[in-house]
Amino acid sequence: MIAGPQRATVLRRAVRVTVAASVGFYPLLYGAGLPVAALYALFAPIAMGLLSVVPGSGPQRASVMLRGLPPALVLATLGTLLAVDTWAAVGGMLLIGFLLAFVAVAGPRPAGIAPGLQLFYILACFPPYAPDTLTERLAGLTAGALLLAACETLLPDPAAPSYRERLAAALDEAARGAAPGGVPPQRLRDAGATLRLADVPPAERPAGAGRADRALEQAGRSARRLLDQLATLAEAPPAPADPETAALLGRVAELCTACARFLRTGSRPPPAGALEKAMRGFQADRVRLASGPPGERLPVDVLRRQSRVLALAESARMVEITVDIATHGGPTEPAAPRELFWYAELSTPRLWARRVLGNVTFRSVLFQNAVRTALGLAAARAVAGSLDLAHGFWVLLAVLTLGRTTAGATWRAVRLAVAGNAVGALVAGALVIGLGRHTDVYAALLAPVMLAAFALGPLLGIAYAQALFTLVVATAFAQIAPVTWRLSEARMIDVVTGSLIGLLCGLLAWPAGARREVHRAMAGLLRSCVPLVPVTAEALLAPPGGSRTAPETLPGVHRLRLAEAAYAQFRAETPVDAERDRADWHAVLIAANHMLLGAQWLPRFGLRPASGATDASAAWARGTASGLVAQTDRIARLLTAERAGPAPAPENTPDRDPPSPLSVDLEVWMTSLAQQLARIETSVTPPPGTDLPDARPR
Template identity: 70%
Template structure:
């Protein structure tokens, strides 16, 4: 989003919140004479409209606000009842704080609404204990949120393209790149980069645990890989016509076009399977024309077709065909995932089943896997939930035990100033204290000057919100806190007689909340995702590196019993944890520009390369009819073991270990030829070796060696 678009979005959001908060507050206070309801009508739009990230635009945002209303009412009711004493309110804060923070496992949409929902419990769980005022509180809350929903419908944000439309546009570009060749490699790569989730608005990211979101996310990754493969394909131009590759590429283009149409129109795509059949025909043609005695990894169901020219293809053509086959596999994954996203469940179990493990599971089981998979100390989402819950519970206990005036500001400070690292929390707290100090001085002078003139505060409240709400996000934490202090002062001065000590109380509360937030940060994962991303990436490399030798063995062993794909579910689980850690690490301030850090994105790419090869090669790889004594096969096994050792060594370097192995590429045996081994295996291991060399170079900060498998 450009700077101008961001400013426009902030101004629209601030105007919506100001209108909703002002209308509800003035009506309930001055017309209905319900001060408690007026307070909740004021804070409800602020909580959901400012503290929360409401996804979508227009009617969709209004619908999200309406969906948040029932849990908001329940949290306010629960807080009102548990306010009977400090310990019950603290226990409720601990549980509510954890559950709402841990809702991030469901994706950015629930995570965006969590801070606002936290505030409804926080506001209600403080004294006075007044269960008789519950009806008035819920009335104010409902009025504020209904007004906010109306403001979203009347002043919407510009619509953003859905993920399905982004997917369709990327597939259309891929189809044009295959059929016309008019799309430049750079344009293909740029289109793929726009599919990265970090460049997609949170409201449109397919991050849920259901089949549809999982299929769309997997399909998006496959499209990005397909575009990158298309961009790299011209690097190996065939020295002779290659009719088999052209035929398969034509089938890929058809699949891209039909999947793009299905994503845009919503029409059900054709049942997947045609592309896989084309890949098997392509494999059969390669078997027929390959040099030496070879056999497919799995028997093809149809007899091989005749070659275009009857000649044995050169090694360059075989290598290009291997790339085309890998490209077609990416398109096949897109074909299957679009079918799952459209139909919910596939008509037939997709192959390989481990790659589409979610396709046949029920929604409750998928959610259970998502929750249990993150219920570990190694999950950054779990760590953040624990840190947030401890900070909020400690703040409620301190505020209640010390009987702080307006103690909910202590919890609000923890909620808004807490960061995932101690350093970032300290920077936010320092700026917040500075901003509050200035705001308190101005607010104190305002309260002394205006005294008990309630009408003056009523006139100032709406302009104060209209100015403070947009300027804070634009100018930073200090301005946000200072301007919010002015808004609070003008609002509370209308509810009850106040003095300049209101500003003093806010200063004390914000300082108390900042200290508690810092202490929680020191005790609970103070480095944020910095250490966790190293551990997660190291475990990912170890588990994925273990897939390389059995994958190679599947192509080198004649026995049909050894041709199944290695088990990859543990690696897929590690992949998800590593991606979550990496996403948080990139979002933490001060990490995006650290050139000395390892190339974490390259680690994820290498791991994905190993995972996909483990599935694709046993099914479609060209396998020679050779036995264990063959020197080429021995070198391939040694290379595969070396790649696994490389992955283990890099993992040890990431976690501060002392690896003893060094890169060791075996020499080529006499009479060695990649074509006599397996071109697909050779291309895969060569590419993987280069990727691991790049990763190791980024870890050790030395130039990557020119290595080949």
């Protein structure tokens, strides 16, 4: 049962769909005498407004529907022409089913309208083969879509705060956290949590492949990291007063305020490069003091605090660059490091090509869903055509609406749907027998029955939705042609057939949904990112003038995208039991980001002490790096249910050795990473005597 403000949203949607369907259906059927056009005018609002869950405000949804109208007309035309032969329709269904399901790579709005577009091909590709009715079909479809778009504009849902507004509010909180007096740590972390994409309405998520959306999403992750770093700094033990650190924090606060204002108004961008210059001067002073006489060297606790502040200043610098790209559609100044802003200078077609090709793999959950949907719909079309089922499009509609990403979730949906259809069929059969051919009574009942079905169905669940929709079908078809109680029988048979096909596809094609893939994707992500740790350590510990190996971060960035997609679907699926959901996947993503960002910003300054790092610091850094690699490999093996080796022994922090600023930066980075990995390992380690069967590769 849906509770709270969502009820009002469901009721408004039910009113919009009912009004649009009624205004299109009645005049075309009773005024113009066009039953085919009336049928398409009835189903177009249902497809675009009910079957399709298009996110956003009313004008946003209306815009998506209007842009989806030309493809809808093409699909209806293609379905009408391919209805000449069952196997031609099956081939078209296989291709169209895959393409429309795979369009989810383009973001939530295209993914939302795709199921409705599927229905237009499904309706048209069934017998009778009647190309002479194509004009009537397209006219009804157009009328229904335009009426629904008008209703979306006239009766809109309240607009949600945009991601830019959320980001600006979070940056204001970061500015207060970096200023003297600060902000309570939990308040800073709560502000960062508002930027989690899982907590943002789908319409406001920066999920596109273009530069602006990519930059906005990266800005959100950087701001979250900055807020968490500020919270950690506030929780750290107090250190002696340090004017240079206070000055750099002041620069961070100024930059956050300027970026927030720039996001809201688009005027007066923050001065480019000011924070970068301050960071370089700050690091130069640290190296100068570390290379001076022992009496001038700063205490270790001060150096560690400076390192934390330098790290959060780098996060703020990334916010500055990404806000610039998101606002202008591209960088106005060179974006460094280029590896992390690889998209900034690429054209939009190339970015879309990367997004699509990056998901053309059986490791992509979006690709898996598209294959599962296409096979299910094609099989349903073949069965319905071969058995010559009456109203066979209901078979495909059942596959489309009841299919889930896991076999268990599909079975639960099928059970409820079949039960609801059974009740609805009995009531509809009794209604048809009782009313006979009194068309005027059916006409009077259709609108209130639709309103009840479209409002109560989402509120009460699948069983009620299926039962009430059966009544909608009976009252609508009874006005177009004479019907008997066998209409309910045909719908019951078709829904059961479609349910079985959908269930079979769920059992054969990735039955565990994203649960298995999220284990594999997270393990691959960790294994791809952890080699950056020893490479970064060697780059920092190399003596002045020594050779350095540039960290290669693009493979890790690609793995991060696939892991984020698997995690997003995993959270969208039916919740699993607590034992199987112990792993802290969000911590894995944060740890991977920690490796990628550290590998870029730590070596970037290029400053070295005159004599390099001390032997003790270098030995500790190399030993810790090796231990982190071993610990990460152990976690990855636990995720994929392989035999894991013993836990590596921790290295002791060289507190007695006066470290250089660079080795302290490395120490703070790796110590923080070790703490994150320890929490992850605790969450993925099964209790004694248990196993993780879902993690085993097939």
